Amino acid sequence: MASIDRLGPELILLIFAGIIIxxxxxxxxxxxxxVAASLLGVAGSIVWSVTLVARDMRGGAFDGALVxxxxxxxxxxxxxxxxxxxxxxxxxxxxxxxxxQAEYYALILASTAGMMLLAATTDLIAIFIALELTGVCLYxxxxxxxxxxxxxxxxKYLLLGALSTAVxxxxxxxxxxxxGSTNLTDIAxxxxxxxxxxxAALVMAMVLLAAGLGFKMAVVPFQMWVPDVYxxxxxxxxxxxxxxxxxxxxxxxxxxxxxxxxxxFISGDWANMxxxxxxxxxxxxxxxxxxxxxxxxxxxxxxIAQAGNFLxxxxxxSAADGELALGASGVLFFLAAYAxxxxxxxxxxxxxxxxxxxxxxxxxxGMSRRAPLLALGLTLCLVSLTGIPPTAGFIAxxxxxxxxxxSDLVWLVIVGVxxxxxxxxxxxxxxxxMYLEAPVSEERxxxxxxxxxxxxxxxxxxxxxxxxxxxxxxxAEAAAQVFG
Amino acid sequence: xxxxxxxYLTVGVLLFSIGLYLALAKRNVVGxxxxxxxxxxxxxLTLIAFSRFVESPQPIAGHVFVVFVITVAAxxxxxxxxxxxxxxxxxGTIDIDQINLLRW
Numbered sequence: 408m409a410s411i412d413r414l415g416p417e418l419i420l421l422i423f424a425g426i427i428i429x430x431x432x433x434x435x436x437x438x439x440x441x442v443a444a445s446l447l448g449v450a451g452s453i454v455w456s457v458t459l460v461a462r463d464m465r466g467g468a469f470d471g472a473l474v475x476x477x478x479x480x481x482x483x484x485x486x487x488x489x490x491x492x493x494x495x496x497x498x499x500x501x502x503x504x505x506x507x508q509a510e511y512y513a514l515i516l517a518s519t520a521g522m523m524l525l526a527a528t529t530d531l532i533a534i535f536i537a538l539e540l541t542g543v544c545l546y547x548x549x550x551x552x553x554x555x556x557x558x559x560x561x562x563k564y565l566l567l568g569a570l571s572t573a574v575x576x577x578x579x580x581x582x583x584x585x586x587g588s589t590n591l592t593d594i595a596x597x598x599x600x601x602x603x604x605x606x607a608a609l610v611m612a613m614v615l616l617a618a619g620l621g622f623k624m625a626v627v628p629f630q631m632w633v634p635d636v637y638x639x640x641x642x643x644x645x646x647x648x649x650x651x652x653x654x655x656x657x658x659x660x661x662x663x664x665x666x667x668x669x670x671x672f673i674s675g676d677w678a679n680m681x682x683x684x685x686x687x688x689x690x691x692x693x694x695x696x697x698x699x700x701x702x703x704x705x706x707x708x709x710x711i712a713q714a715g716n717f718l719x720x721x722x723x724x725s726a727a728d729g730e731l732a733l734g735a736s737g738v739l740f741f742l743a744a745y746a747x748x749x750x751x752x753x754x755x756x757x758x759x760x761x762x763x764x765x766x767x768x769x770x771x772x773g774m775s776r777r778a779p780l781l782a783l784g785l786t787l788c789l790v791s792l793t794g795i796p797p798t799a800g801f802i803a804x805x806x807x808x809x810x811x812x813x814s815d816l817v818w819l820v821i822v823g824v825x826x827x828x829x830x831x832x833x834x835x836x837x838x839x840x841m842y843l844e845a846p847v848s849e850e851r852x853x854x855x856x857x858x859x860x861x862x863x864x865x866x867x868x869x870x871x872x873x874x875x876x877x878x879x880x881x882x883a884e885a886a887a888q889v890f891g
Numbered sequence: 892x893x894x895x896x897x898x899y900l901t902v903g904v905l906l907f908s909i910g911l912y913l914a915l916a917k918r919n920v921v922g923x924x925x926x927x928x929x930x931x932x933x934x935x936l937t938l939i940a941f942s943r944f945v946e947s948p949q950p951i952a953g954h955v956f957v958v959f960v961i962t963v964a965a966x967x968x969x970x971x972x973x974x975x976x977x978x979x980x981x982x983g984t985i986d987i988d989q990i991n992l993l994r995w
Contacts (some may be wrong), residue, residue, distance in 0.1 A: 532956050539963045543970055550974050558977040559990050565971050566923055566987075570914050572967075573930035576960065577907060580937040587947030589956060 410468035413475045415455040416483050417527075420490075420520040423448025424513040431509030438508060442498055442857075445512040449491045449519070456483045471590050472530040481739060481886035482526035482658050489651045489746055490519040495861035496754045497643040499761055504551075511551060515647065518544035522651055526658035529666065531579045531589040534659060538575070538623075541655055542568050545648065549640040560639025567622060567632045575619025581612035582667065594667040601670065613668060613677055617684075620663075623656030626714045627688040634699075637707035642760060645703055646753030649710045650746040657717055657742060661735060665724060665890040674724075682722035682819050688715030689826040696833045702756055703766050705833060709792060710749065712830060717741050719823055720807045723814040724890075734814065735887035736880070737807035743879055744799035744872050748791040751865030755785035758854035758862065768837055773846025781854055782841045784866045789834040791869045794827050799872035806880075899940030906933035920975045920985040924968065931964045 411418070427444050434440065459465075459475055467474045493515060501508050521541030528534045546568060550561025583589055585608055586597035601609055621629040637645045664677055692712030699705035720741065723734030758781050759774065760766055775782040791798035804827065808820045854862060872879055906929055913926025935957045942953025979985050 532952070532959055535956075536959060536963065539967065543967060546970055546974065550977060553977055553981075555981045558974060558981055562920065562971075562974045562978050562990065565967075565974055566914075566920070566927070569924075569927045569967055569971065570911075570930070573907075573910070573927055573934065576931070576934040577937070579956075580934050580941065583938060583953060583956070584941035584945055587941075587945045588949055589952045590949070593948065 409464070409466070410473070413459065413464060413466070413468040413473060415459070416452040416487070417520040417523050419451040419455055420448055420516045420523070423451070424516040424520070427509050427513045427516070436508075438502065441509055441512050442494065445494050445516055446491060448516050449487050449494065452519075452523075453484065453487045456480060456487070467529070469533075471592065472533040473524075473527050474529045475527065476889045477882075477886040478658075478662070478889040479523070479527035481882055482654070483523050485654060485743055485746060486519050486522045486526075486651060489647070489654070489750065490515060492750045492754070492861050492865060493643055493647045493651070495857045495864075496646060496750070496757050498857040499855045500641060500643050500757060507551075511548070514544045514548050518548070518647075519651070522655035522658075525655045526662065529591045529662065531583060531591070531594075534663070535572075535576065535579065538572060538659070541652065542572065545644075545652060548644045549636055549648070551644065552641055556639040557641065560636045564632055564636045564640075571619045571622035571629065573619075574615055578612045578615030578617075578619060581608055581615065585609060585612065591663065591667040595669060598668055598673060599670045601673070606672075609668075609673055610676060613664075613673065614680075616663060617660070617677065617680060620656055620660050621684070623652060624660065624714050624717075625653055625656070625711055626684050626718060627691045627711065630688070630692070630711045633711055634704045634707040637710075638701060638704050638766075642703065642753060642757045642766075645706075646750055646757070649706065649753065650749050653710065653714060653717075654742045654746065657721075657738060660721070661738065661890070664721075665735065669890070678722050678724065681718045682816060685715045685718035685722055686819060686822045688712065688718060689823060690715075693826045693829045693833075697829070699833070700768055701766050702768050702771070702837065705768065705837075706749070706752060706756075709830070709834070712826060713745055713749075713792070715826070716804065716807060716823060717745075719811050719816070719819055722819065723807070723810040723816060733810040733887075734807075735890055736883040737803075737810045739883035739886050740876075740880060741803040741807055743883070744791070744803040744869075747865050747868035747872065748788050748798070748800055751862065751869055752785060752788035752792065754858060754862045754865055755781045755788065758858045759852055761858075762850075762852045768840060770847060771837060771840050772844035774841040774852075776846055777848070777850065778852035778854075780859075781852065781862065784862050786838045786841070787866055787869055789838055791873070793831050793834045797870070797873045799869045799876075802873060802876045896940055896944040899944075900937060903933045903937040903940065906930075906936065918986050918988050920971075920978070920987060923987065924971050924975075928964065928968065931960055935960050 465475050518541050521537050524537035546565040549564050550558045586594040625633045689712050692708045696708035717738050720734045720738035791800035794800045794804040811820045910926045910929030914923050917923045938953045938957050975985050
């Protein structure tokens with residue numbers, strides 16, 4: 408039974424997803440019940456994860472297909488938190504749907520389970536299934552509005568997602584061919600003994616995997632879908648994609664690359680590859696973000712630039728000698744800080760656009776007078792995205808750039824800092840717009856209780872991590888020890 | 892001439908490349924999906940060939956993998972065709988060049 412116990416957090420989410428869909432057939436249109444059930448599912452998942460920690464149930468399950476360790480637990484809590492905030496942020500938005508509200512919440516729970524599995528699975532077959540469980544749920548959620556824009560975004564996301572899955576699979580097929588096993592530990596043993604004959608095939612598998620998973624992480628040159636999908640998708644789903652899907656992408660990349668491809672003679676290659684992608688992602692994302700007029704598209708490009716920042720940590724993982732954990736824990740810390748920050752920004756955007764019906768940055772003029780608290784929260788999050796103290800984003804950037812310096816990646820840090828300076832312009836342009844321009848209308852905007860609560864949690868998280876980063880730092884370092 | 896691992900892998904690479912070309916060059920959504928299907932099939936062929944020729948501690952892992960690939964690809968195709976239907980109802984076309992409302 409230990410195996411089933413270790414699958415508990417994901418299983419609870421999937422069970423509640425099923426319950427929600429079935430309950431909707433029995434009791435149609437019971438809106439508050441749907442929300443309560445989905446939040447209950449997330450809470451149950453968190454309680455189970457806490458139990459796993461409390462009883463120290465770390466270890467493998469299902470014949471090595473799944474593992475519960477500090478890394479997977481870190482992501483279990485992160486994804487559960489993200490799901491809870493996204494559900495809170497969705498309530499008001501989803502109330503406008505005439506039909507299929509139950510499916511909306513059920514799909515969020517199912518995709519959260521998929522993301523948790525992505526961080527916890529240690530077998531190529533299981534990883535592939537987790538990848539698709541997350542992906543297929545998200546394709547449907549992106550197209551959920553079924554209007555012109557949303558369906559176009561969903562179709563584009565699906566076509567590119569399926570393409571990237573095929574590429575990932577091809578890489579997995581070669582890893583399997585080299586090792587004769589789908590288990591990451593077995594693959595690591597084979598890779599450790601690889602010689603120059605097998606090196607070419609190994610590099611090819613590595614590049615295919617990075618290309619396919621680069622889509623999930625949304626890094627250049629696999630970022631084409633990001634702005635379109637972010638603009639067309641329902642805004643709560645955009646928020647979910649920008650933090651959840653991205654974090655899941657990084658989780659699975661760390662799991663595969665740091666567990667299976669960790670051997671010295673190949674890790675240098677992928678560290679260099681990630682360093683290059685990091686520099687290009689930061690630069691391209693920031694430069695295009697400068698020209699955007701739609702705030703969702705702007706945050707889309709900003710998320711590409713932020714993915715570049717995370718990749719700095721991945722590049723620093725292997726370049727360091729003896730300091731292995733610093734880059735990895737930097738990525739984890741940054742992902743958690745970014746989750747609070749970006750969710751906060753999107754929650755403010757949802758609250759504002761629920762009333763104004765517009766995502767244009769021009770329409771945020773004078774928002775400080777129309778919605779003082781929302782404007783303050785949005786400002787806090789944008790300041791954190793820029794990386795200015797006393798926010799979570801500042802600590803995260805300092806930590807990850809410090810890891811890069813220790814790994815002799817000074818050039819990458821210079822690129823990163825220059826890019827941070829560029830990003831000040833487009834993030835703070837929104838703040839200036841809100842505080843200095845005259846409002847387009849005098850109508851007051853107030854967030855509903857659920858959105859207000861979500862905003863308060865996200866803002867508190869941003870400030871708390873910014874001022875007292877140590878609890879999260881310790882958790883991130885413990886999680887990174889798994890690969891030490 | 893005996894058929895060796897290399898032959899299967901070559902066919903796999905060819906299939907994968909043709910699929911990738913179709914996925915990138917076709918304008919019709921259904922054509923793109925067919926290209927992606929071809930890529931999945933190339934992966935399946937490669938996996939089966941490896942599990943036949945490579946000595947393995949888990950002899951049937953490759954076969955199991957292929958069964959999952961086929962199943963998941965079918966699920967994905969179902970969602971893809973549903974989305975293509977929604978787009979067609981909204982726009983009256985599934986030509987990817989004309990589905991261009993979102994662009995920078």
